[in-house]
Amino acid sequence: MATPPVLICRPGPRASVLAEAIAARGFAVEHGEAMALEALPESPEMRAAWLDFDQFRRVVVVSPYAADCLAEALDRYWPQLPVGIDYYAVGAATAATLHRELGVRVHVPATGGETTSEALLALGSLQRLDDQRVLLVAGEGGRPLLAETLSERGARVTRLALYRRRLLEPDASLRRRLAEGDYRALVITSGEILEHLARWCSPAALNQPLIVSSTRLATLAGTLGFRRPVVASGATPAALAAAVAEEDPEKADIDHDDLEKG
Incomplete structure (x- = not known):
């Protein structure tokens, strides 16, 4: 058997x-x-964020698929990435995707702990964000914890949903x-x-x-x-x-x- x-x-x-x-x-x-992952068509909000991408101080990416969607968009608008932006990823796979596609250094939760939004929010560099512009790249729906907490810490958060999750029978x-x-x-x-x-x-x-x-x-x-x-x-x-x-x-x-x- x-x-x-x-x-x-x-x-x-x-x-x-x-x-x-x-x-x-x-x-x-x-x-x-x-579940199927489906990239969303570019919206006016997305286009505005890509055009103003150099104005963001920090970029937080929640999943590898979000990282792929971000990299594809930036390739269209920014042949050379602007400097002075700190990148964050909830997990190692997302960080690896960002590094592979964009060549950027990525902050991740401490090794040995869980790869969760809570762990990412524990990083020292995300504790005080007074009036800093933060781009949060994710999918439709999902937990509001990251956006709410970053806003409570003083950030001006722009949350972009770049893809949808479709449940399959x-x-x-x-x-x-x-x-x-x-x-x-x-x-x-x-x-x-x-x-x-x-x-x-x-x-x-x-x-x-x-x-x-x-x-x-x-x-x-x-x-x-x-x-x-x-x-x-x-x-x-x-x-x-x-x-x-x-x-x-x-x-x-x-x-x-x-x-x-x-």
């Missing part, structure tokens, strides 16, 4: 990198499509996996995807290991009924793959037996 795969539901091109990291640990991997294969709990572990790094897929999760699936990238997601998972959330050391492929490798699949079988008895 084939060993159940690790099920990943990360959207966009980063899914393949995560799959490779988990496969390198010796696990079969299956990718479940739960699971296909037949993913629905079956979630209905039967037929996977070694489920890896999710988005609260939106977690809430979306919880609707299709049976008690067996809720009792399987759920690998998440932050304590915030683990807390959300608990409220949704997941019994075995495991917090990885970060949202990088390496951190998530390590969490998968460290999880004991035999314990899930024991817990499932206990659940059936209950």
Whole structure:
């Protein structure tokens, strides 16, 4: 009987990198499509921000896809980037994308901690922002924490949504996996995807290991009924793959037996 795969539901091109990291640990991997990322057409607000890009003191980018969208826009308007701007990224993958596409140095949360908005806001250089112009590059929706906190600290924040996230109904294969709990572990790094897929999760699936990238997601998972959330050391492929490798699949079988008895 084939060993159940690790099920990943990360959207966009980063899914393949995560799959490779988990496969390198010796696990079969299956990718479940739960969300699509779609770049938004340029709006007047976007165009104004690109034209005034040299007026921003700090630029905060929340995801690798936002970084890609930013780099594409700046390539059209600024063949040579203006100087004097500090760049910030919530996580290492976003920072790597900015460095690769723009060649800029990027501030990130301290290593060893979670890659979250809260961790980024703890950086000393973001504590006092009196009247500084800050560009926040993100997708539609999402948490308002960054924009609200930066504004409270005195910044004049411009928030640009450069892409939208579109939830997808699971296909037949993913629905079956979630209905039967037929996977070694489920890896999710988005609260939106977690809430979306919880609707299709049976008690067996809720009792399987759920690998998440932050304590915030683990807390959300608990409220949704997941019994075995495991917090990885970060949202990088390496951190998530390590969490998968460290999880004991035999314990899930024991817990499932206990659940059936209950």
